[in-house]
Structure formats: C-alpha cells, structure tokens
C-alpha cells in the first residue's frame with residue numbers, strides 16, 4: 745500500500761481505537777488530537793521521509809491505553825511499526841511511579857527512531873500542560889511533571905535539533921504557565 749494511504753488508515757484506526765478517550769487537560773480534548781500532534785511532529789522532524797515512524801506515532805498509545813495487541817498492529821501495519829510502538833509502551837502492570845522512573849532509566853536504550861517518537865510525545869504532552877493543564881493539578885505538580893519530562897528527554901539519543909528546540913520551547917512555556925506558587 746502507498747505511504748499516504750497507510751498513514752491515513754492508521755489515523756482512522758487510531759480515531760476509532762481511542763474514540764472514547766479524552767486528554768487529561770481541562771479542555772478534555774479528544775485523545776486523537778494528541779496522536780495527530782505527535783504524528784505531525786514526527787513527520788515534520790523527518791521532513792516526511794519516514795512514513796513508518798508517522799504510522800507508529802499515530803498508534804503509539806494503542807497498546808498502553810486501549811490494550812490493542814502488538815500482533816494486531818503487526819498484522820495490519822507491519823512488524824516495524826509494531827516494534828516501534830512496543831518500544832514506547834510502558835508496562836502497565838507496574839505502579840505509576842515505577843513506570844515513570846523506568847522511563848528515565850530506559851531512555852538511553854531506545855533506538856534512534858523510538859527516541860524521536862518519545863521526544864515528540866513529550867513535546868505534545870508539555871504543550872498541552874502549558875495551554876490546558878488538568879484542572880486538579882497545582883503549580884507544584886505541573887513543575888514536577890515538566891522536570892520529569894526533561895529528565896526522560898535528557899537521556900534520549902536524538903539528533904534532531906528542530907524537535908529538540910520545540911521541546912525546549914514548550915517545556916519553558918509549561919514551566920512559566922505553572923507559575924511559582
């Protein structure tokens with residue numbers, strides 16, 4: 745199948761799989777907004793030359809949030825996409841704090857493309873935190889999240905100055921928006 749059709753097929757799949765899911769922010773955006781933003785960042789960072797990475801970006805939370813199997817992703821989109829999605833999927837059987845710690849610990853082991861995908865994901869998450877933070881998060885919690893995201897990103901082996909600059913911008917914006925209370 746041609747790359748454009750495959751990318752759109754993945755976007756359509758993701759919109760169905762995540763249909764009932766909302767982002768955590770006060771605006772309760774449809775979750776697919778996040779998936780499209782991560783995919784667009786991955787596409788722009790690679791100048792549209794890596795459709796498989798864009799497909800993986802669209803599907804990157806399908807295993808973790810919707811319990812779609814890696815086998816189902818592999819069957820429809822190929823082993824390469826499934827492997828990338830698995831590389832950015834947390835083990836949900838572990839407690840949240842442990843998962844967050846492991847993200848920092850395992851960041852340096854990610855393959856370059858999975859690392860780029862993670863950087864796009866963190867960029868999207870901090871952008872959301874800057875403009876539509878969860879209603880029940882105070883400034884301290886928001887600053888703590890930014891610090892954790894920075895720690896994960898610091899370990900990633902990404903050679904992409906454009907995306908790294910986007911991340912730095914949104915991290916600063918999220919920190920400013922969190923204030924100093």
Ligand code: ZN
Pocket residue numbers: 778782804805865
């Ligand atoms: Zn995500």
